[in-house]
Amino acid sequence: MPTEGGRVEILALSGLPEVRAGDDLGAMIGDALDATPGALPLEPGDVVVVTQKIVSKAEGAVADLRTVEPRPEAVAWAQRWDRDARAIEVVLREARRIVRMERGVLITETPQGYVCANGGVDASNVGPASGDLVTLLPRDPDASAARIREAIRTRFGAEVAVVVSDSFGRPWRWGIVDVALGVAGLLPLEDLRGVPDADGRVMKTTVRAVADEIASAAELALGKTTGRPVALVRGANPPPGEGVIADSLIPAENDLFR
Amino acid sequence: MPTEGGRVEILALSGLPEVRAGDDLGAMIGDALDATPGALPLEPGDVVVVTQKIVSKAEGAVADLRTVEPRPEAVAWAQRWDRDARAIEVVLREARRIVRMERGVLITETPQGYVCANGGVDASNVGPASGDLVTLLPRDPDASAARIREAIRTRFGAEVAVVVSDSFGRPWRWGIVDVALGVAGLLPLEDLRGVPDADGRVMKTTVRAVADEIASAAELALGKTTGRPVALVRGANPPPGEGVIADSLIPAENDLFR
Numbered sequence: 238m239p240t241e242g243g244r245v246e247i248l249a250l251s252g253l254p255e256v257r258a259g260d261d262l263g264a265m266i267g268d269a270l271d272a273t274p275g276a277l278p279l280e281p282g283d284v285v286v287v288t289q290k291i292v293s294k295a296e297g298a299v300a301d302l303r304t305v306e307p308r309p310e311a312v313a314w315a316q317r318w319d320r321d322a323r324a325i326e327v328v329l330r331e332a333r334r335i336v337r338m339e340r341g342v343l344i345t346e347t348p349q350g351y352v353c354a355n356g357g358v359d360a361s362n363v364g365p366a367s368g369d370l371v372t373l374l375p376r377d378p379d380a381s382a383a384r385i386r387e388a389i390r391t392r393f394g395a396e397v398a399v400v401v402s403d404s405f406g407r408p409w410r411w412g413i414v415d416v417a418l419g420v421a422g423l424l425p426l427e428d429l430r431g432v433p434d435a436d437g438r439v440m441k442t443t444v445r446a447v448a449d450e451i452a453s454a455a456e457l458a459l460g461k462t463t464g465r466p467v468a469l470v471r472g473a474n475p476p477p478g479e480g481v482i483a484d485s486l487i488p489a490e491n492d493l494f495r
Numbered sequence: 496m497p498t499e500g501g502r503v504e505i506l507a508l509s510g511l512p513e514v515r516a517g518d519d520l521g522a523m524i525g526d527a528l529d530a531t532p533g534a535l536p537l538e539p540g541d542v543v544v545v546t547q548k549i550v551s552k553a554e555g556a557v558a559d560l561r562t563v564e565p566r567p568e569a570v571a572w573a574q575r576w577d578r579d580a581r582a583i584e585v586v587l588r589e590a591r592r593i594v595r596m597e598r599g600v601l602i603t604e605t606p607q608g609y610v611c612a613n614g615g616v617d618a619s620n621v622g623p624a625s626g627d628l629v630t631l632l633p634r635d636p637d638a639s640a641a642r643i644r645e646a647i648r649t650r651f652g653a654e655v656a657v658v659v660s661d662s663f664g665r666p667w668r669w670g671i672v673d674v675a676l677g678v679a680g681l682l683p684l685e686d687l688r689g690v691p692d693a694d695g696r697v698m699k700t701t702v703r704a705v706a707d708e709i710a711s712a713a714e715l716a717l718g719k720t721t722g723r724p725v726a727l728v729r730g731a732n733p734p735p736g737e738g739v740i741a742d743s744l745i746p747a748e749n750d751l752f753r
Binding site: 245351407409446449450456484491492493 | 501502503504505506507509595597598600602609610619662665666667668669670671672673674683684685692701702703704705707708709711712714715716717723728730731742743744745749750751752
């Protein structure tokens, strides 16, 4: 699977088993790379994209709703909008700030600084017979990505980048797209300011959110229903470096859509 | 370049010349498909992604700033934020609604219903010696996509989908990502509500913005500086159908971030 300029390939990795709390995700992803035709040898510029759900599960970032006592505000909201009051309680506990809580939509700012629906708390694909379990976001997705990166480096002797991804909605457009929650070994933004465009004109404002685009591209190969939670993206060649996802997040004081 | 499930390939098309007003973009893209190793034969599920700039240029959706007389509000804003008052005037003329005009950021709702910075008016990559030209958004990007789709169907006898893409910023996250401006031959949203997840649990709220993810994925192969404005995305297999981009846009009355 060699790549030249202008060609990107995305492989959903094969054979990843159900992930449980305490599992060694780096080793499991290494096994999946071994099991996926065309994935090896790893190449410079490769990015391994790991969806949030399995990172949260491996790290035990899961809440059991049977242990959650919802506050009256959560109960009222849940009744009005046909939601689970205990899950709303979890979202409110995790929230650093409530951005919107109206018309059945609850958007919060998480401790990591993301602004997203339901604070990233999610009940889908948690595992078999998991009716009362929800996943929380990983505490430090950059660190999660760095651990996976280090495991791959140790096992294969290759410098890849890693993106931990999740599906977020956006204002103004329906539907969710995958974005980066955490990164290791790349800069999440590619800053083209000062670089000439194809006509030789210096571009003034172009900063590409390349980690987010890589997360979205990976989602095309992974889908939502197939139980494939890790992809290899080859040929995108994001800017290498020791970036952190906070570089991508607009601080509340600079945000026009608080 | 065959694809099985879980594999997506993106090829930047080769050999597309500079596009000028009145050019037959469908024919030019057909030539580029012919010139790109691995692109042919076209396969079911293929998507041709065409960036807005060349669509606007071919359709003559360009404004010559030398003919634009800015209103006092545009002059004042431009002076304060070091912008071209004539370009601001063009944005204001095109706008159906001003969403934000503060701290140097001008976000409008365009006649097509997009909410984006500067109404999609853009001075980069317009063409050689184009100091006073800016591109406007295509009037009807779905129709632009449909014309290209029809040209490919006629020439190659293949049913592909077409996405016209552009780079938009988002609230809460720095940087731009490519999204769909117009579509033909696909549904921009993949509605998984009611579909079981990998654990057999029925998903309640998952609607994937697949056309936007395809646009972002294409951008990874195209980049911003290389003069490659068209990509072929193979293996994403978006839901086929006669969708329109309006299906993707949240009407202002349902929008929590007006």
